[in-house]
Amino acid sequence: MSDQFSAWQLILNGDAALFEIVRLSLAVSLSAVALAALVGMPFGALLALSRFPGRSVLVVVLNALMGLPPVVVGLAVYLLLSRSGPLGAMGILFTPTAMIIAQTILIVPIIAALARQTIEDLWTEYRDELTAMDIGPAGRMTTLLWDARFSLLTALLAGFGRAAAEVGAVMIVGGNIDGFTRTMTTAVALETSKGNLPLAMGLGLVLVAIVLAINAAAWGTRAWSERQVG
Amino acid sequence: MRAPSSDLPLVLDGVTLQAGTTTILDQLSLTIMPGAPTLIVGPNGSGKSTLLRLCMGLAAPSAGRVTRGGRTDSKPVRRAILFQRPVMLRRTAAANVAYALAQSGTPRSQRAARVSALLERVGLADLALRPARRLSGGEQQRLALARALARDPEILLLDEPTANLDPAATRSVEQIVLMAAQSGIKIVMASHDLGQVRRLAGDVMFMVRGALCEHGAAANFFDHPTTPEAAAFLRGDLVI
Numbered sequence: 142m143s144d145q146f147s148a149w150q151l152i153l154n155g156d157a158a159l160f161e162i163v164r165l166s167l168a169v170s171l172s173a174v175a176l177a178a179l180v181g182m183p184f185g186a187l188l189a190l191s192r193f194p195g196r197s198v199l200v201v202v203l204n205a206l207m208g209l210p211p212v213v214v215g216l217a218v219y220l221l222l223s224r225s226g227p228l229g230a231m232g233i234l235f236t237p238t239a240m241i242i243a244q245t246i247l248i249v250p251i252i253a254a255l256a257r258q259t260i261e262d263l264w265t266e267y268r269d270e271l272t273a274m275d276i277g278p279a280g281r282m283t284t285l286l287w288d289a290r291f292s293l294l295t296a297l298l299a300g301f302g303r304a305a306a307e308v309g310a311v312m313i314v315g316g317n318i319d320g321f322t323r324t325m326t327t328a329v330a331l332e333t334s335k336g337n338l339p340l341a342m343g344l345g346l347v348l349v350a351i352v353l354a355i356n357a358a359a360w361g362t363r364a365w366s367e368r369q370v371g
Numbered sequence: 372m373r374a375p376s377s378d379l380p381l382v383l384d385g386v387t388l389q390a391g392t393t394t395i396l397d398q399l400s401l402t403i404m405p406g407a408p409t410l411i412v413g414p415n416g417s418g419k420s421t422l423l424r425l426c427m428g429l430a431a432p433s434a435g436r437v438t439r440g441g442r443t444d445s446k447p448v449r450r451a452i453l454f455q456r457p458v459m460l461r462r463t464a465a466a467n468v469a470y471a472l473a474q475s476g477t478p479r480s481q482r483a484a485r486v487s488a489l490l491e492r493v494g495l496a497d498l499a500l501r502p503a504r505r506l507s508g509g510e511q512q513r514l515a516l517a518r519a520l521a522r523d524p525e526i527l528l529l530d531e532p533t534a535n536l537d538p539a540a541t542r543s544v545e546q547i548v549l550m551a552a553q554s555g556i557k558i559v560m561a562s563h564d565l566g567q568v569r570r571l572a573g574d575v576m577f578m579v580r581g582a583l584c585e586h587g588a589a590a591n592f593f594d595h596p597t598t599p600e601a602a603a604f605l606r607g608d609l610v611i
Contacts, residue, residue, distance in 0.1 A: 267458055
C-alpha cells in the first residue's frame with residue numbers, strides 16, 4: 142500500500158485488501174451480535190421476570206459490565222486460549238473464531254442489560270393480562286421477548302456498535318494478522334502508527350459509513366414494522 | 372380436553388384484604404351462583420375491582436377464605452377476566468385471539484376456524500389482520516372479549532368494561548355480554564352505570580367502602596333498597 146493513494150481512491154477502486162478487511166470485520170462483529178443475542182436476550186428476560194435474593198446486586202453488576210474494557214476481555218480470552226491456558230488445546234488463538242468469542246463476551250452484558258430493562262417495563266404492562274391467562278414462566282418469556290421485538294432491536298444495535306468499534310479485544314486475541322485477522326479497527330490503529338494515513342482514513346470512513354448504514358436500516362425496519370403491527 | 376370441575380358456586384367467607392394499613396375489602400362474605408349476570412355496583416373506591424381480582428385469583432385475601440366449587444386451589448382454566456383497560460398484545464387482532472386459544476390448549480388444527488368464529492361473534496371479522504393496538508377503544512374491548520371467550524370460560528369477570536366507551540360501543544359490548552350469559556357463562560361485572568345495571572343484572576351486589584352493603588335480585592334492589600346508602604346511591608346522591 143503506497144502513500145500516493147488517497148482514501149477515496151482506495152474505496153472507489155474497490156481495493157481488494159480493503160474489502161477483505163471490511164468483510165472480516167463485519168463477519169466477526171455480526172456473528173458476535175448473533176451469538177450474544179442468543180445468550181443475552183433470554184438471560185435478560187429471565188432476570189427481568191425472576192425475584193430472588195441478590196437480584197439487585199446481579200442487575201447492578203450486569204449494568205456495570207456494559208462498560209467492560211475490551212482489552213480486559215481480550216486479555217481474559219487470551220489467557221483462556223493461549224497454549225498453556227485451559228482451552229489452549231483447541232488452537233484457536235489468533236483466529237477469527239477467537240475474535241468472535243471475545244466480542245461475544247464483550248457485548249452479552251450490553252444486550253442482556255438492555256433486554257432486562259425493556260422486558261421488565263413491558264412486564265409491568267402485561268403482568269395482569271398474562272397472569273389471568275395462566276401463562277407459565279416459559280410462555281411469559283417468549284411472549285415478552287416477541288412483543289418487545291422492536292425495542293430489543295435497539296439492544297442489538299448497541300451491541301453491534303460496541304463490537305464494530307472496539308479494537309482492544311480483537312487486537313489481543315486476533316493478533317492483527319494481515320489477510321487473516323485484520324479488522325477495520327486494528328488496521329486503522331496499525332496504519333496510523335505506520336504513518337499510512339490515507340488507508341487509515343479510508344478504513345475509518347468505511348467503518349463510520351457501515352455503522353451509519355446499519356443503524357439507518359434498523360431504524361427504517363423498526364418504523365415500517367411498527368406501522369404494520371402497531 | 373379433559374373437562375375441569377366447576378368453579379361455581381364461588382364463595383367468599385369473611386374475606387379481608389389489606390394493602391399496608393388500608394383495608395380494601397372488609398370481612399366480605401358472599402356467594403356467586405350460576406345463573407343470570409351478577410352486577411357489582413358501588414362508588415369508586417368501594418372495592419369492586421379488587422373483589423373481581425380476588426374472584427379471578429389475581430389477588431389473595433389477607434384473611435378469610437375463597438372457595439370455587441368447594442375447592443380453594445382451582446387453577447384459572449375456566450375463568451376469564453376483562454380489565455377496564457385491556458392490554459393488547461403487539462400483534463394482529465387474529466393473533467391476539469389465537470394466542471389465547473393456544474394457551475387454553477386448543478389444537479393447532481382447530482385454531483384458525485375458532486379465531487374466525489370468535490372474531491365473528493364480537494363483530495371484528497373485518498379487522499382480523501389489523502394490528503390490535505391500532506383498534507379503537509371499543510374495538511379493543513370487543514377483541515379482549517373475544518380473547519376471554521376463547522378460554523371457554525365458565526365465569527367471565529368484567530371490570531367496568533364500558534367505562535371509557537361511547538354509547539354505540541357500549542351497546543355492542545353489552546350485546547356480546549348478554550349473548551355470553553345466554554350461552555351459559557356466568558357473568559360477574561362491575562359497573563357504576565345504573566342504566567347498564569338495569570339492562571343486564573339478574574342480581575346486584577352493592578358495595579360501599581369495601582363491605583357488601585346489599586345483595587339481592589335486581590328488581591328488589593331498584594324498587595326496595597333496604598339500606599340508606601343504597602337508597603342514596605339510587606337517588607343519585609354522592610355515597611362516599
